Each structure stands twice: as C-alpha cells, then as structure tokens.
Amino acid sequence: MRFISERVSGVSVGADRPRPGHLHVSQLAHAAYANRPLLFVIGLEEGRVFPSSFEDAVLLDAERAGISPLLRRSSDKVEEAVYATLSRLAAASANPGIEICLSYSCRDLREFRHTFPSWLMLQAHRGMAGKFERSYDGLQRTLGEPRSCVPDASSRALDEAGVVATRLEADRRAREERGPATVSPVEGRDRRRG
Numbered sequence: 001m002r003f004i005s006e007r008v009s010g011v012s013v014g015a016d017r018p019r020p021g022h023l024h025v026s027q028l029a030h031a032a033y034a035n036r037p038l039l040f041v042i043g044l045e046e047g048r049v050f051p052s053s054f055e056d057a058v059l060l061d062a063e064r065a066g067i068s069p070l071l072r073r074s075s076d077k078v079e080e081a082v083y084a085t086l087s088r089l090a091a092a093s094a095n096p097g098i099e100i101c102l103s104y105s106c107r108d109l110r111e112f113r114h115t116f117p118s119w120l121m122l123q124a125h126r127g128m129a130g131k132f133e134r135s136y137d138g139l140q141r142t143l144g145e146p147r148s149c150v151p152d153a154s155s156r157a158l159d160e161a162g163v164v165a166t167r168l169e170a171d172r173r174a175r176e177e178r179g180p181a182t183v184s185p186v187e188g189r190d191r192r193r194g
Contacts, residue, residue, distance in 0.1 A: 028085050032092035037099060039092055044104040045115040050081045085120070106146035109165070112172055117143075 018024040018034035028049070032039050043049075055061050055074045064071040092098050102124055104117045117139060125139045126132045157163040 028088070031088045032095070032098060035095075035098075037097055039098055039100045041089070041100065041102050042104075044102055044118045044121050045108075046118045049118045049120055050078050050085070053078045089120075089124075112169065 018036065024034045024036065026033070028041060031041060053074045056064075059067075059071075061073040061075075064073055089100070093100055102121050104121060105115055107113070108115050116136070122134070122136060122139050125142060126134045129138075129142075131138075157166055
C-alpha cells in the first residue's frame with residue numbers, strides 16, 4: 001500500500017492555481033502557500049503523518065555511517081518531513097489572518113479499531129494551552145466526544161448511511177464479545193466455545 005501511495009502522491013489531475021471560492025487541496029508540506037483564511041489539516045492519526053523509516057536493503061545505515069557520515073540514512077527522510085511540516089505550520093500560524101483546524105479520524109472503519117491523534121496534534125495542543133507537560137489524556141479531554149459519520153450511537157448519526165454503519169459496527173462488536181461460534185451439522189444450532 002505504501003508503494004502505491006508513494007507513486008500516486010506525485011500525480012496531479014486537473015491541477016490549477018488556488019482560486020477564490022474554490023477548495024484547494026495540497027500536501028501537508030505545502031500547506032498555507034495559497035494564503036487562504038481557513039486551513040484544514042486532516043488525517044493526523046498516529047502513524048500516518050510522516051513517512052515510515054525503512055533502511056535500504058542494499059546499504060544499511062550502519063554501513064553508510066562507516067563509509068561516510070555525509071551519506072543519508074533512513075531516519076533523514078523522516079527528519080526532513082518533520083522539519084518541512086512544522087516549518088509550514090509555524091509559518092501559517094504566525095499569520096494572524098489564518099485560522100488552522102487540525103483533525104484526525106478517530107476510527108479506522110476498514111480495520112474496525114479506534115485510532116489516536118499523532119504527536120503533532122499533541123504538540124499543537126500543548127502550544128495553544130501554554131502547558132508543555134500536557135499528555136494525550138489532556139488532549140482527549142479537550143477534544144471531547146469524537147464527531148464522526150459513524151458515531152457510537154445510531155441516534156447521533158448524520159444520515160441513514162451513518163445509522164446503518166453504526167448498527168453494523170455494533171453487531172460486529174457483539175460478535176467479538178460472544179467469541180467464535182460453531183454450527184453443529186446435526187442440530188443446526190450455534191454452539192459457543194467456552
């Protein structure tokens with residue numbers, strides 16, 4: 001999946017300059033160049049913000065360090081991405097005319113699990129509060145109840161599709177709690193393993 005993502009990320013379809021009245025989408029490292037008053041940064045789940053660090057199979061990092069300290073290591077790609085992202089967001093937040101909204105998906109609907117905010121959101125929370133000892137628990141309390149198209153209760157769904165998705169999620173959770181089931185061919189009934 002990472003391979004496909006890297007190949008597609010460089011492709012642009014129908015690219016145009018940012019125009020008033022239009023939505024402009026860009027990568028996080030290029031955020032706020034359009035000087036829009038609202039900047040939405042989405043997808044800030046833990047593990048998705050910055051590229052993964054993979055060593056080159058041909059020449060490992062330890063071997064590179066032995067040859068020359070100037071050779072790039074696998075961690076350099078991550079460090080460069082972190083620097084580019086933080087510098088763009090710092091430049092955007094320094095502009096008094098730009099409002100920044102950070103968000104992350106609280107649930108992975110493909111793997112049916114909860115996700116958590118990245119450390120970038122925690123750092124932003126610490127900076128806004130002016131309390132750099134704040135933890136993820138403090139961030140979660142500040143964020144409050146997640147807002148999702150698939151909420152925990154179907155009564156809070158935005159539309160019919162959300163109601164259906166919420167019920168499917170509840171059914172899946174109930175099946176997990178009951179444990180695996182087997183069907184007896186003779187009786188045709190469920191038998192729970194204990």
